[in-house]
Amino acid sequence: MYRLARPFLFGFDAERAHGLGLASLETAYRTGMTPLLARKPTPFPTRAFGLTFPNPVGLAAGLDKNGAHIDALLALGFGFVEVGTVTPKAQPGNPGPRIFRLPEQRAIINRLGFNNEGVEALVANVARARRKLGLLGINIGKNKDTPNELAVSDYLYCLERVYPLADYVTVNISSPNTAGLRELQEEQALRRLVGALREAQERLGSKHGKRVPMLVKVAPDLSEDDISAAARVLADLQVDGVIATNTTVMRPGLQSHPLARETGGLSGAPLLEKSTAVLRMLRTRLPDEIPLIGVGGILSGADAVQKMAAGATLVQCYTGLIYRGPGLIGECNAAIRRRKEMPSRGNLPIVQ
Numbered sequence: 001m002y003r004l005a006r007p008f009l010f011g012f013d014a015e016r017a018h019g020l021g022l023a024s025l026e027t028a029y030r031t032g033m034t035p036l037l038a039r040k041p042t043p044f045p046t047r048a049f050g051l052t053f054p055n056p057v058g059l060a061a062g063l064d065k066n067g068a069h070i071d072a073l074l075a076l077g078f079g080f081v082e083v084g085t086v087t088p089k090a091q092p093g094n095p096g097p098r099i100f101r102l103p104e105q106r107a108i109i110n111r112l113g114f115n116n117e118g119v120e121a122l123v124a125n126v127a128r129a130r131r132k133l134g135l136l137g138i139n140i141g142k143n144k145d146t147p148n149e150l151a152v153s154d155y156l157y158c159l160e161r162v163y164p165l166a167d168y169v170t171v172n173i174s175s176p177n178t179a180g181l182r183e184l185q186e187e188q189a190l191r192r193l194v195g196a197l198r199e200a201q202e203r204l205g206s207k208h209g210k211r212v213p214m215l216v217k218v219a220p221d222l223s224e225d226d227i228s229a230a231a232r233v234l235a236d237l238q239v240d241g242v243i244a245t246n247t248t249v250m251r252p253g254l255q256s257h258p259l260a261r262e263t264g265g266l267s268g269a270p271l272l273e274k275s276t277a278v279l280r281m282l283r284t285r286l287p288d289e290i291p292l293i294g295v296g297g298i299l300s301g302a303d304a305v306q307k308m309a310a311g312a313t314l315v316q317c318y319t320g321l322i323y324r325g326p327g328l329i330g331e332c333n334a335a336i337r338r339r340k341e342m343p344s345r346g347n348l349p350i351v352q
């Protein structure tokens with residue numbers, strides 16, 4: 001089905017296609033047609049962060065920024081969907097064009113800049129969702145006009161608002177499209193931000209009588225030293241999990257591509273190696289109690305298995321869904337299941 005829809009969608013500019021794709025998906029869901037788009041994967045319960053995911057393949061943040069299509073996306077077979085990034089106030093993001101497809105490379109460059117309707121709109125959407133088929137992550141950020149010195153208050157505000165509704169919360173400090181955001185990954189800034197959020201998480205846990213895990217999402221463009229320092233801080237502060245990685249500002253293998261000079265984060269196939277290398281480094285530097293979500297460049301079941309072999313407990317995809325369609329979800333699940341069912345593997349990923 002997606003093979004037929006893709007040339008039609010790719011006929012539009014990328015952002016228009018994004019809107020059309022989501023609207024069609026929503027219609028398919030509401031009219032009971034989702035089974036035509038994707039076969040339900042065999043359940044494969046996976047434990048992480050104290051939660052049980054129906055299967056280990058999730059949708060990465062950024063596709064459903066406002067949490068307006070949660071049930072339709074879960075119906076495609078994802079074990080979990082991460083919505084956002086959401087900021088305290090609504091903001092338009094950067095001027096267009098701001099999403100570019102590189103079909104031959106199976107890649108995307110985007111510089112959306114956290115366009116979203118604000119946390120109140122997201123909370124209202126999430127409250128309406130049924131969420132029967134999988135878990136929900138909510139990814140939080142800061143507004144463009146909030147200086148880094150005040151970033152903590154934006155993240156705290158979002159955390160408080162989404163806490164009662166989320167299965168887990170992701171702290172996004174790794175988008176390349178908000179000036180200065182990634183500086184929050186530096187050791188001192190990271191300790192200050194995540195320290196404040198961890199305290200709030202404990203407080204909110206007592207207030208709401210439920211502990212919602214908090215994950216931190218990192219960039220693929222960190223040096224080995226940066227990764228070691230970040231891992232030290234995240235382990236000290238006992239975050240529940242880490243997501244590796246966001247998009248890259250580098251252009252691996254694309255130097256001569258006409259779109260390579262467009263500003264923004266690169267995702268898809270050219271990101272796979274880099275993001276998996278960061279995942280692997282984090283796995284060796286973090287204690288086993290902190291599980292990892294592997295994301296970046298998954299375009300096949302074999303890519304998903306590569307992430308698991310590098311230490312991921314769960315995986316996510318975004319760009320792969322655009323190029324491969326919902327069939328990718330079942331393919332990743334089947335490949336991960338086959339690998340785990342193989343009895344003699346020594347390096348099975350840690351499943352908490």
Ligand SMILES: Cc1cc2nc3c(=O)[nH]c(=O)nc-3n(C[C@H](O)[C@H](O)[C@H](O)COP(=O)(O)O)c2cc1C
Nearest residue numbers: 060061062085110245246267268296297317318319
């Ligand atoms: C158009 C687009 C928008 C994105 N927006 C966000 C976002 O708002 N927050 C976030 O944490 N990651 C965002 N991402 C990054 C993805 O969640 C993911 O980390 C990255 O694309 C690598 O995975 P992939 O190669 O499977 O796409 C975005 C990616 C794309 C392509």
